[in-house]
Amino acid sequence: MTKLTRKQREILQRRDLMLDIAEQLIADGGHQALSMDRIAELSEYSKGTVYQHFPNKEEVLIAICLRSMAVLGDLFERASAFNGTSRERMTAIGIAHALYAKLNPLQFSTIQVIKSGSVREKICNASNDAHVEVEQRIIGLIVGIIQDGTQSGDLVLPPGMTPLDVVFGVWASSYGALVLQTYDIDFDEIGLPDPTASMMRVMQCTLDGMGWKPLSSDNDPLLLKERIYAEVFPDEHKQLLALSSSR
Amino acid sequence: MTKLTRKQREILQRRDLMLDIAEQLIADGGHQALSMDRIAELSEYSKGTVYQHFPNKEEVLIAICLRSMAVLGDLFERASAFNGTSRERMTAIGIAHALYAKLNPLQFSTIQVIKSGSVREKICNASNDAHVEVEQRIIGLIVGIIQDGTQSGDLVLPPGMTPLDVVFGVWASSYGALVLQTYDIDFDEIGLPDPTASMMRVMQCTLDGMGWKPLSSDNDPLLLKERIYAEVFPDEHKQLLALSSSR
DNA sequence: TATTTTTTTGACAACTTGTCATTTATCGAC
């Protein structure tokens, strides 16, 4: 079942090579610099062969996203497994999300390109299903954390509020903050030196407002952040520091 | 100063005609259906003339956004002037934002296309400045509401939190929620019949968590929503109802 | 009316994406 012929392995490897090239093209010259011709040229295959792997340009973008979604899923899974209260695990999810966006800016922006504009209509069902599946898995992780919270009694949802409301709320906040940061706004000039930190502070208010214990007044959020970095994302934290110091 | 020659008026009018056509093209066939050739064809001018108005395709998109930004600014100004507490006015801003996104889906999605991907690099400075200016005005409005809150004593910001943190937090939440809704996710199926309402509920938690009085426990958020619709956005509310019933 | 200035035009170059008949390589049977 899992056995692949040499040829099949070769094809899979070539596909990966083409995706690497595509990412490099985008990294070098922005999304407009991605062209099928150029992938063919740099991979030293003909255009027809490129089209044998990807029925159209949009599918290249989807494939790039899908490949990096595995990374996101991994980060979220580790965050969810953080050894702490349900609320602390939810905070870890937020940190994981920010880490993903900052360490994979190209892939994060590609998601936006795919979802917005005219790309959606051209993608095939299989790719779309794969995408939805990953999303579902992530939503499931967060729902799990919320359920753990309600079961342990740390979280008593306000009347009229469902766990999914919470998922959507925190997801939207986190995503919105990260998307806004990809826009070339000079936040520092406006008076927002660290938008992600701002978001985190507001998020703590949100969790407080839902009465999700332990409240931030009983706990130092900054200390928690350090603990999550140290225990769950030591490598990623190092990468992040290297990135921000090099800029 | 404000006097324009007949010719100048003609040119401005033609520009508007071209933008109308561009919007129609996008509305009919998605963003990929927008082409300079087609604008020329439908406006019955030559391509060269179209390029006299817009140096490139990206500037057409920018112009569409800028035109609709005036609408957003107007909605926000009216929301900010709502006759209520500072917190209620902040809620009105959230409603204004959602109204804008739902009544102008085409323009809202165009913003995303502009900000993401390869469009940004090609726009000229003047257009960018105009964009930033509108954004600044909006941020100013929200900062004003927060300052009113702190001055009246209704809002005592948690230690280490600035008004701009709050602006960014609520902006990101609201924006993220609206962007997620433009992705073709079947929220109903997931168990989220009304994502905007979910967002609003979570937002109330956020304001509660900041201790922004009057807390939602002292006040019915649903009633407030109705009041804002009735007092500030009666026409827009009607449009929204017409839209959702027609789908 | 004649001349200068401005505006408009559409053919063009340079680039896309995606297709498909033709060529080339691979593989199993003998």
Add this chain to the structure above:
DNA sequence: GTCGATAAATGACAAGTTGTCAAAAAAATA
């Protein structure tokens, strides 16, 4: 090994894009 059948790779091509620019047309001015 050789041959024929099957699979894969190729690149010329059609059809579309954006953006330019010399020449034509229109408008303004003398």
